[in-house]
Amino acid sequence: MTRILDISVSGVLLVAGIALFAMTFGDAFDVPTFGGDVGPAFAPRIFLAIWIVLSGVTLIHAIRSAAPEESEVKLTQMITLVVIVCATGFAITKIGFVFATVPGFAAFCWTFQYRKPIPLLVLSVLAPLAIWALFTFGFELLLPRSPWFHQI
Amino acid sequence: MMDQVVQAIALFASVGVLIALIIGSVWGTIAGALPGIGTVAALIVALPFTFGMSTEASIALFLGIYVTSVYGGSISAILINTPGTPQSAATVLDGYPMARAGKADLAIGWATFSSLVGGVFSLVVLIVAAPLLARVSVAFGPAAIFAIIVFALTCIAWVSAGSTIKGLLAGVIGLWLTTIGTDDLTGYTRFDFGQPALMGGLSLIPVLIGIFALAEVFHRAGHYFAAKPPDVSNVGFRMPALGEITLRIPQFFRASVIGTFIGILPGTGATAATFVSYSDLRRTSPRRENFGKGEPDGLVASETANNAVTGGALIPTLALGIPGDGGTVVLLGVLTIQGLTPGFDLAQNNPHILTGAFLLILIANFIMFGLGALGSRIFAKILAMPEPILMAFIMLFSFVGAFVVRGNPIDVIICAAAGVVGVILRFAKYPVAPIVIGMALGTTFEGKLRQGMISAQGDFVEFISDPIALVVLGLTVAFIAAPIIGSRKSGKRNG
DSSP states (O other): OOOHHHHHHHHHHHHHHOOOHHHHGGGOOOOOSSSSOOOOOOHHHHHHHHHHHHHHHHHHHHHHSOOOOOOOOHHHHHHHHHHHHHHHHHHHHHHHHHHHHHHHHHHHHHHOOOOOOOHHHHHHHHHHHHHIIIIIIIOOOOOOOSSSSSSO | HHHHHHHHHHHOOSHHHHHHHHHHHOOOOOOOOTTTHHHHHHHHHHHHGGGGHHHHHHHHHHHEEEHHHHHHHHHHHHSSSSSSSSTTTTTTHHHHHIIIIIIHHHHHHHHHHHHHHHHHEEEEEHHHHHHHHHGGGOOOOOOHHHHHHHOOOOOHHHHSSHHHHHHHHHHHHHHHHHTTTTTTTOEEEEEEEOOOOOTTOOOOOHHIIIIIIIIIHHHHTTTTTOOOOHHHHOOOOOOOOOOHHHHHHHHHHHHHHHHHHHHTTTTTTHHHHHHHHHHHHHHHHHHHGEEEEEEEHHHHHHHHHHHHHHHHHHHHHHHHHHOSSSHHHHHHHHHHHTTOOHHHHHHHHHHHHHHHHHHHHHHHHHHHHHHHHHHHHHHHHHTSOHHHHHHHHHHHHHHHHHHHHTOEEEHHHHHHHHHHHHHHHHHOOSSHHHHHHHHHHHHHHHHHHHHHHHHTTTTTHHHHOOHHHHHHHHHHHHHHHHHHHHHHHHHHHHO
């Protein structure tokens, strides 16, 4: 799996580098410069040219390398957790910090094999609320709020 | 100098600052002791709290964490044969055998004392070198700063885990990420992909949090196999005998020097220092035949060196604004958020802040010693904390930290996305530290390059003809070429 991932990532980086490099020749970058021809495209083109060369080299190296030894990975658990964290992050921007993280915290811990329902339920409610209260009333820094209530 | 010390004491001598330093030191030790957290995650968790604190208290909190988290890793290394941080990986080699022989308390005593020695030694070097280097840096023109950043990124890529090419690529990706958004020089927008949210560019902190903290959470999820908490009932602290300590003065000195000077090089960090020091002392110590069997020299080697890195790594960070690893990137970020610019500006306009930081590091080292001596039993019990709960808190604080930097919800999304990218890159054996360091340096790098090229009317040879730049670029080439030439020569000898 690691070898396939290595090849895939190197390939994606190569394609991304080429696409971004091509963008620097578009209209958005065709602007007057101050002399020395160092307009907005100057540095990005240098970075992206190096990017393309290096990702080409890593792709060739990845294709030619033997598959390395792999450690055991709980892929399902990890992917599920990634989905939960991303969903929680997205939900924070839509329904506020508290309402997103209460179920997010619980789902996270349950997926991460913490299977004590009562302590989990208590922590899932208290932890986000405590953090919200600390920042809202302690530091007077508002965290993302829900569309239904003024402060929470 | 005395004026600065007096001013620094006046500024930093408050209950709030002391409490922040103690809290930072306690949290740093705990975070270091817990496998999977580490220095960067510990700093990131504390980041949101700094927005409600004074500049001095924020600096105290962060320096407390930075200094003690490296030491905290030794506790789990000794007690459960698992280093709490990568920086303590070599500590298991002699710490755990010592614990198995019923001398866990003595092992913790050696680790604690060695950490104090390394930390104080590197602080002395920091006090001498940082202001000097900051004053010298005023002579650095755009070409010299450009060359120094090239050298720093090359170092970082060269010593990163995984291949050098991947490290260089990661660094270049980090540099490119800073070009997203509005161009400082012309005001034109680059790479916004039609998204208004990207016109302001990417903020470093959310990307840093995602790529380090969240990616680590995801990585742990893939490798977590629920197990019984470790048995840490028989733990204490025993100070080594004075005679045993004085016998090892040469070893303390060697490890301190190695740690400090490896720390100065960008990208090397405490993990490299601890192994270089361990190898060196295993080769040179009069007690070398006992290494790996619970020899105190092994603990002296690893723990002195890894804490000596803290002062060394702060030299380029505070004097030049060039961070060497994830921890110093976060520190740099905190200073910037507080309106302080590391480098000549800090040394010239806020020397008392710099002096205050030195005093805080000194006090943090002694707090660390006190925590080890008095709190090792408590820290040992913390090792039994359920990892899922800990990781969930890291998730919460990661999102809070990402949001409060700019108050922009898009940063929460960016943080999550950076976490996904970070874990994928990690599995594909790409080092991620060069990405954030590239991001931290990218704006300055591009600015100096374009500024110099405009002055040189587009002539790159004229731009790079600055003597300091030529020397630094020469060092960069030598740094890359030396191991290649060395391995070719040894290949010819063997072939």
